[in-house]
Amino acid sequence: MGGWTLVSARLVAGSHRGGGSGAAGECLAGLTCVDERGLFEALLPAGPPFTYYLHADWLNASLDLDDPYRFPPLLNADELWHIGEGSHRRLWHCLGAHPGQLDGVAGTRFAVWAPNAKRVAVLGDFNLWDNRRHPMRLRREGGVWEIFLPGVTVGMAYKFDILDWDGQLVQKADPFAFAAELRPATASLVSVLPSAAGPAVPVGGLHQAISIYEVHLGSWRHGPTGWLTYRELAHSLVPYVVEMGFTHIELLPISEFPFDGSWGYQPIGLYAPTARFGSPADFRYFVEQAQAAGLGVILDWVPGHFPEDPHGLARFDGTHLYEHADPREGFHRDWHTLIYNYGRREVANFLSANALFWLEQYGLDGLRVDAVASMLYRDYSREEGEWLPNVHGGRENLEAIGFLRQTNHWLGVERPGAISVAEESTAFPQVTRPPEHGGLGFHYKWNMGWMHDTLSYMRRDPIHRRHHHDQLTFGIGYLYGENYVLPLSHDEVVHGKGSLLGKMPGDDWQRFANLRAYYGFMWLHPGKKLLFMGGEFAQQAEWDHAASLDWHLLADSRHAGVQALVRDLNHLYRDTPALHRLDCDPAGFEWTCHDDADNSVLGFVRCDGLGALVLVVCNFTPMVRCNYRVGVPAAGDWREVLNTDSSHYGGSNVGHGDACSEPVGWHGRAHSLSLTLAPLATQVFAWQAP
Known part of the structure; x- marks a missing residue:
C-alpha cells in the first residue's frame, strides 16, 4: 500500500480499544476495531518483520498480549511431506502440544491433522475456552492446523474446537496429547514429553526365558483411597514380581481411556498414560524402577479399534477420518467400536508411530498387540452380507496386514532389542516370521489353541480324562510352526468363566492338586509363559476390575502353597537352560x-x-x-x-x-x-x- 502495511490483529472478543507497541515498549499504533469478534486493524510503515506486543481494553481490565500470529509457520516442508506420505516414524514430534520457546518467547505449539475441517481453534484455560480467541493456521499441503501460543504452560487443559465438514462445531481431545484429565473430564493437558530412553538391549532372542506376569494396575492391590499410583506400584508391584521370579510385567492397556469397564481396551488417548495412576513422569518412573530391578515391561497395545465417544477420533473433522465410512468395514459389532482405516496412510502412520512412541519415549521392552485376528479378517465375527471382500475378493484385510508388517518393521529397525507379541487366535500363517519373508513380523504369538485344549482337559473329572488325552498332546504337532507364548490370561477369568482354581474338578484337595499339576505341566512345556495376576496364589473369585485381588487368601496354607510353587517354577524355568533355550526349536x-x-x-x-x-x-x-x-x-x-x-x-x-x-x-x-x-x-x- 505505497510504503504502508495493513496489520490485522485478533484481540479478546468484546475489546473496545486496542494498540500495539514495540519490543522496547514504544507505542506503534492504535488499532481500530473492524469486527466485534475481536478483529482490529492498523496501518504501519512498511518494513521487515519485527517484534511487537498488543494491548486490549476488555471489560474493566487492560490486557497485554503477545500476538500468536506474528510467528512464522511451525512445520517445515519435509515434515509436512512425511505426514502426507504416512512415513513419519516420530510423528508425535510434529503433532500435538509441545511446550517450549519460539523466537525467545515461552509458550506451546499446537498442531492437529484435520484436513476436512473448515476452521480449527485451540480452546483452554488460557483463553477462557473461547473459540474466537485462537483460530489455527491451515497448512494445506499436509492437512495440518497449527499455532504457537505464548504463555501457555505445562499442566494447562485444552481441546481443539473444530468447525467440521458438515458445518457442526465439535470439541475434540488431542489425538497426540501426552497427558489428559482424569475421567469423567475429557480435556487434554499440555505436558512435557519424557526424554527418549536409551536403546533397547537384546536379551537372548528366542533362547531367553520369558515368564510374564499380566497385571491390571487398577485392581492388583488397593490402598486406603483406592488405586495405587504408578510410584506406589513401583515400590510394591515391582518387588513382588521380582520375588516371584517372573521375568516380565505385562500391563493391560494404560493409554488414556474413558470407561473403567473396558479395562483399557477402548482407548481415546493413545499417546497418554492414563491419569488414573499419576502423571507421565510417574509412569516413566515405574518403568525405570521395574527395569532397574531386572524386569522387562510389556504394554498391551490396542490398534484394532476405538470407541465412539464424541471427544475422541470418531468423525474427527466431520468426515470418517480415522475410521471406515461403511459400517461393514468400520464398525465392530462385538465391542460396538470403530475400526481404523489401515489403508489410509496417515492413519497407519498414527498407529505405527504410536507403537514406536511407547518403546522409545518410555523405554518399554515390548508390546502385546490386542485382537490381531479381528484385524486380519474382514469377516471376523460377521455373517454373510455383513462384510466387504478385499480387492481380490478374499476375506483377508490386506491393509491391516500391511500395517502390522510396517509396524513390526519399524520396531525392528528402531528398537531391535524389543519384542512384539500377537494375540492371534486363528491359523493365519507366518505370524512370527519376518516381514521380508512374508510374515507379519511378530516375535511371538499367543498359543490360544493350547490354552483352550488344556483347560478343557483340566475341567474334566479325572475318570473321563482318558478319553480326551489328545487335548494335552495335540499342541506339540503344530508347536514349532510359530514362536509361542502359553497364555493363562485375564480373558480366562472373566465373563462367568470363573477363576482358574474354580475350573478344576473335585473336592478342595483335588482342585488345588489339579491346579498345581497343571501349572507344572505348563511351566515345563515348550513355550514362553504368561499368567494373569491372582492366578499365582489360586484366586478363588472371578476377576473384578473394580476390586483388589483377595490377598487375604495367603493366610490359607493351600493358597500360599500354590504361590510358593509358581515362584519355584519360575526360578527352575529361568535357571535351567533346558527348559527355555530351545523353546522354539523341536x-x-x-x-x-x-x-x-x-x-x-x-x-x-x-x-x-x-x-x-x-x-x-x-x-x-x-x-x-x-x-x-x-x-x-x-x-x-x-x-x-x-x-x-x-x-x-x-x-x-x-x-x-x-x-x-x-x-x-x-x-x-x-x-x-x-x-x-x-x-x-x-x-x-x-x-x-x-
Whole structure:
C-alpha cells in the first residue's frame, strides 16, 4: 500500500480499544476495531518483520498480549511431506502440544491433522475456552492446523474446537496429547514429553526365558483411597514380581481411556498414560524402577479399534477420518467400536508411530498387540452380507496386514532389542516370521489353541480324562510352526468363566492338586509363559476390575502353597537352560510317554542342545502309581528337582525322590526309570551327567 502495511490483529472478543507497541515498549499504533469478534486493524510503515506486543481494553481490565500470529509457520516442508506420505516414524514430534520457546518467547505449539475441517481453534484455560480467541493456521499441503501460543504452560487443559465438514462445531481431545484429565473430564493437558530412553538391549532372542506376569494396575492391590499410583506400584508391584521370579510385567492397556469397564481396551488417548495412576513422569518412573530391578515391561497395545465417544477420533473433522465410512468395514459389532482405516496412510502412520512412541519415549521392552485376528479378517465375527471382500475378493484385510508388517518393521529397525507379541487366535500363517519373508513380523504369538485344549482337559473329572488325552498332546504337532507364548490370561477369568482354581474338578484337595499339576505341566512345556495376576496364589473369585485381588487368601496354607510353587517354577524355568533355550526349536523336546491315555500319564524330556536333560512326568489322576516305568534317553542318576505334590506346596508329599536308571528297555529306549507317581502331580527330574 505505497510504503504502508495493513496489520490485522485478533484481540479478546468484546475489546473496545486496542494498540500495539514495540519490543522496547514504544507505542506503534492504535488499532481500530473492524469486527466485534475481536478483529482490529492498523496501518504501519512498511518494513521487515519485527517484534511487537498488543494491548486490549476488555471489560474493566487492560490486557497485554503477545500476538500468536506474528510467528512464522511451525512445520517445515519435509515434515509436512512425511505426514502426507504416512512415513513419519516420530510423528508425535510434529503433532500435538509441545511446550517450549519460539523466537525467545515461552509458550506451546499446537498442531492437529484435520484436513476436512473448515476452521480449527485451540480452546483452554488460557483463553477462557473461547473459540474466537485462537483460530489455527491451515497448512494445506499436509492437512495440518497449527499455532504457537505464548504463555501457555505445562499442566494447562485444552481441546481443539473444530468447525467440521458438515458445518457442526465439535470439541475434540488431542489425538497426540501426552497427558489428559482424569475421567469423567475429557480435556487434554499440555505436558512435557519424557526424554527418549536409551536403546533397547537384546536379551537372548528366542533362547531367553520369558515368564510374564499380566497385571491390571487398577485392581492388583488397593490402598486406603483406592488405586495405587504408578510410584506406589513401583515400590510394591515391582518387588513382588521380582520375588516371584517372573521375568516380565505385562500391563493391560494404560493409554488414556474413558470407561473403567473396558479395562483399557477402548482407548481415546493413545499417546497418554492414563491419569488414573499419576502423571507421565510417574509412569516413566515405574518403568525405570521395574527395569532397574531386572524386569522387562510389556504394554498391551490396542490398534484394532476405538470407541465412539464424541471427544475422541470418531468423525474427527466431520468426515470418517480415522475410521471406515461403511459400517461393514468400520464398525465392530462385538465391542460396538470403530475400526481404523489401515489403508489410509496417515492413519497407519498414527498407529505405527504410536507403537514406536511407547518403546522409545518410555523405554518399554515390548508390546502385546490386542485382537490381531479381528484385524486380519474382514469377516471376523460377521455373517454373510455383513462384510466387504478385499480387492481380490478374499476375506483377508490386506491393509491391516500391511500395517502390522510396517509396524513390526519399524520396531525392528528402531528398537531391535524389543519384542512384539500377537494375540492371534486363528491359523493365519507366518505370524512370527519376518516381514521380508512374508510374515507379519511378530516375535511371538499367543498359543490360544493350547490354552483352550488344556483347560478343557483340566475341567474334566479325572475318570473321563482318558478319553480326551489328545487335548494335552495335540499342541506339540503344530508347536514349532510359530514362536509361542502359553497364555493363562485375564480373558480366562472373566465373563462367568470363573477363576482358574474354580475350573478344576473335585473336592478342595483335588482342585488345588489339579491346579498345581497343571501349572507344572505348563511351566515345563515348550513355550514362553504368561499368567494373569491372582492366578499365582489360586484366586478363588472371578476377576473384578473394580476390586483388589483377595490377598487375604495367603493366610490359607493351600493358597500360599500354590504361590510358593509358581515362584519355584519360575526360578527352575529361568535357571535351567533346558527348559527355555530351545523353546522354539523341536530339538529341545521329545516324548518319552505320550500315549498312556488309560492312566492319564504324560512323560517328556526337555534339553538345551548342550547335553543337559530334564524329564517331566505328569499324572492327571488322583491315584498313586507305584513302579511306573518311563524310558529315558540317558543312563545314570536322575535327581528330582520339583514335585507339585510336595507338602511345601500343600500336597500329600508322595513322590519318588532321586532315581537311578536301569538297563530295562522301555518306550523305545535302552534305559528306564521305575518311579512312584504322585497323585494329580507333575514331577521333574534332572539328569546328572557323570
